[in-house]
Amino acid sequence: MKRDSRLSITLHALVHMAESSRALTSEELAVQADCNPVVIRRTLAGLRKARIVVSEKGHGGGWRLLRPVDRITLGDVYDALGTPTIFAMGDRTESPGCLVEQAVNRAMRDAFGQAESLLVSQLRSVSVAEVLADARAYHRGSHKTENQHA
Amino acid sequence: MKRDSRLSITLHALVHMAESSRALTSEELAVQADCNPVVIRRTLAGLRKARIVVSEKGHGGGWRLLRPVDRITLGDVYDALGTPTIFAMGDRTESPGCLVEQAVNRAMRDAFGQAESLLVSQLRSVSVAEVLADARAYHRGSHKTENQHA
């Protein structure tokens, strides 16, 4: 199944924004994330609505963080993206008449529900700052001199 | 993303098989699960390979359980289906050159990995017998007289 990579793309963009003093264009972010600029704009639109980032038009325009990365959790990003579907598997019917189907749905919702709760709480417990710190730690670990990224 | 309902369909079929003394045809199972007979055969093929069910051709043929439902866990079914993709979201690149991308991947794999572990252990802890018992409990709870299903 094709996987939704918007969370991944967005986190990537946010970390790069955090590392930059100036606004970054969707073109630049797209190169770094290896995807299309329109995808960046489309995806970050949700973050703009959630007031996590701002965008500016014209010369020197682009995308900028609206608050420090230690106050942006992965859960915030997930929410800003519109809480996209987490699981590739699930129930089949919304209102099954069959009692067996209902029991199957209860069993699956129970298991998947718990996993979802854990995932969301995990996402809420990690900030973008920690991702950035992790990237920097690996940067120091390697022997590259400067500005490792794309 | 379209959701994979094979686990749901399969559990449904297994419970109905458990309730039946004779073999059930893919046609019958398809009616009960409200899907296509070919989908039933395709999906149950994995269970046959895992020796959870058997199928017989010809008159009186169909699908039958190969062991009691209290010895079939949802995890067994998940495995027999070929451990299909659990999450609709995920990383984007297998081997990203960008250190930021790598850090994002680590963070996501950590969160999603924990959720996956919990889900799988949940699936392993529940047997089809429990789903069946749950369905029967609701059956008694309702006032229908007999043979509630499709």
Add this chain to the structure above:
DNA sequence: TTTCATGTAACTCAGTTTGATACATGATGG
């Protein structure tokens, strides 16, 4: 006024599950 960058619509492409048709295989019952 020219250039740059976003905002967004519209369309195509790609990957996956499900639906549907078709036919070969094999078992059962007469």
Add this chain to the structure above:
DNA sequence: CCATCATGTATCAAACTGAGTTACATGAAA
């Protein structure tokens, strides 16, 4: 032996969704 039933499987279409692409309007800056 033969008709029927049911699986096994290949093949193709339908539906859905994310991503890629093109196009153009909007607005800011030089």
